[in-house]
Amino acid sequence: METRVIIRKIRNMSARTISVFAGTILLSLGTFPVSAQKLQLNDQGYFETRGVNIFVFSNQYIGMFNDEKNAGIEIIHHGVRTSTGGAVRLQNTPEQWDLVPSVVNRKIDKATNTISLGLRYNDYDFDSKISVTPKGNGVLITVILDKPLPEKLEGLAGFNLEFIPSSYFRKTYLIDGKPGIFPLYPSSSTSMEPLGNKVMQYAGHTTFDDRGRKEFIVPGPLATGKTLLLAPEDPEQFVKIQALDADLMLYDGRDLAQNGWFIVRSILPSKKTGPVLQWYLEPNAIPDWKRVPVIQFSQVGYHPGQEKVAVIELDKNDTPLQKASLFQVTPEGKFVEKLTADAKQWGKYTRYNYLKFDFTSVQDPGIYFIRYGNQSSNTFLIGKDVYSKIWHPTLDVWFPVQMDHMMVNEAYRTWHGVPYLDDALQAPVNHQHFDGYKMGPTTDTKYKDYERIPGLNVGGWFDAGDFDIQTLSHVSVLLNFVDAWEKFKVNRDETFIDQEARYVDMHRPDGKPDILQQIEHGALNVVAQVENIGHPVRGIIVPNLHQYHHLGDAVNETDNLPYNPSLKPYESDGKSSGTMDDRWAFTNRTASLDFFTAGSLAAANRALKEFNKPLAERCLAAALKMWDENFNKPQTDNSPEGQFVAGAEMNAALQLYITTKDEKYSKRFIELIWPSLDKSVAGRGGISLAIQALPYMDYDFKAKLKDYVVKYKETIDGYGKANPYGVPITSRGWGGNSGVISFAITNYYANKAFPEIIGPEYAYKGLNYIFGCHPYSNLSFVSAVGTHSKEIAYGINRADFAFIAGGVVPGLLLFQPDFLENKEDWPFFWGENEYVINICSEYIFLSNAVNDMLKNNK
């Protein structure tokens, strides 16, 4: 745990908990531990000693968004991943979209205790080799060249290793004996160079807006020397690096990009071959170090009647204790032991051992904490209404912040002005965008490349921590909101929304249910797409990379003035501008998106019928048009979503049937649902969809469905054997919280329709996990929900190391082979910490579903 977090937590803690953390601090003030053990190449293919792991490309640059700071040579230092990106790199401070090497081969040689690999930059026809082998108390890293550096890369190619700033804030370094402080905020010296000297970025894009001056920024080093000691005062993070035949330079990557790291770098020599560079790298290892156990439980607390099982995560060298206890905090501020019970061994999962502590028998409402050994958890509640408000921040705060084309205000704070009034231009054909969008050889519209598409500057939500409109996630939000409205009458009103004035004000009721206003806001943009373009589009997003990484008020990502080619760049006549910064609509048509849109707009029609009749009618007209233009047509959907066409059509058929009662739709639904269930009971077209259709189907349908629900139960019972949490944990590329929430929603439906097969606990399990009973830490993954929750996340305000209340993060990322992570001191890992609209809408639905289940249990 980071010192800053410890200090912040101590500030809020009672004396009882301070003692737990004080141990950690005293340790750092105590005698200086010396490395006792040598690194060994273990069976998992990385170098290991107690307290130190060195991964050598166990994780490669194959992430979704270029350099995700998740690959290369990495150090797990006393349980914290502090270092990444060890590789031959072409910049002092590589940014996310700078070139990364591909691994052409990788060899783990147990006999020589060596990991070696070949790296290649295709764009420069440049190959290098790296070998890593233990030496002394560290490792020796050698860079080998078979051919001299390409001339173009002389003085540019180097060996880099990056250190996460948050682990070194408030700490110092020594370089050849000269002391320095790691800067809390970047303010290094930089210089400008002509563009001709710049190493190209990914696919010729550029992150830098040079305003036409043909130049770029080169950060200068903080310090230079032969031996660098990082944080010698902190045995947990102390690292020694020696360059045996070159200079070491320490850089601050944040001069160019807020998500940059501290970088240690040596330049490779020109015109040389063979072993051209050697580093000795020694991360300090505290003798007999053990990671502090993590007591994992729901930060929101528990309903008295539900199962209550905490999970305790233990270092593999830790000896499990036999018992854990539950204490109640009395009105006098005293701690009363309510229960001591077995801490039962569950077994090993990833790199840790797990215990389970069951305190289901305690049912008195009150304030509690768990004690394991000399450690106490923070407090949490047992009470009948613990779930009643858990979704309020998501609907009251998080969704309003995401609202596009509106000014959003909260008390004294303006979250953002009215952005993207200059929407949108037709994206050009044959274009691959850096955020995954793509245009094929035709536009699939009546518009020419770069032509203005009218009517799009209305409604919609920022998709995530970036600001694009992504239609597929929009339509899933619409459907989740309609479901929440119809099934639970979510009529909370805490937001003032004026579409005419484009103004949103939080914590200010306006007499209209917020969820209907949000359905209206989402539908406005999707309907505008269908009406002005002819069909929904994949997305609407800024064209330039130097715009896309925008941090700050969305109103400034474009100039809000429509592009006028007769003006020069950065010139404006007050009504239009010569800067080509308007967002582009990526318009290629797919059957899956058409069908998903048809289903959601058909559903929106029902919710909006009384609230906004004209819009409701436009929704239904658009839905029918999408159905008619796709139904019974040969499917040529080659998009990544193409595999979901059948599921999308089934969903559209059901929603159109519920809205119109026309039996042609129910007939089609029944045709599709059984083959879909035969394929998978748990997926998108699985029992969750079938159960939602139950009220509209006959008795035979339910009887037939029962077998599939039994099959589903077998699947989900398997999760309890795979991990100690009993939920499906997926963790590659993007954390799996969305899957856990969908799982819990499916279980809610299954429990409602087949309570004799699926008990209510299957739904609670998903929420417990999201609220803190999960690996790595015990924070609630929903910001501002629960006693301790995510306070640093990848929202639009991430550069301020802040959070947006009610946002749900993706959760845990798996670093191969065995390290799960969700950082709480560094907001820039999107796969761990980026709030996204569909998961947040699913969370609102699930929260209401659980409250619905508990209605009868009060």
Ligand SMILES: [Ca+2]
């Ligand atoms: Ca996006």
Ligand SMILES: [Ca+2]
């Ligand atoms: Ca309202």
Ligand SMILES: [Ca+2]
């Ligand atoms: Ca513009």
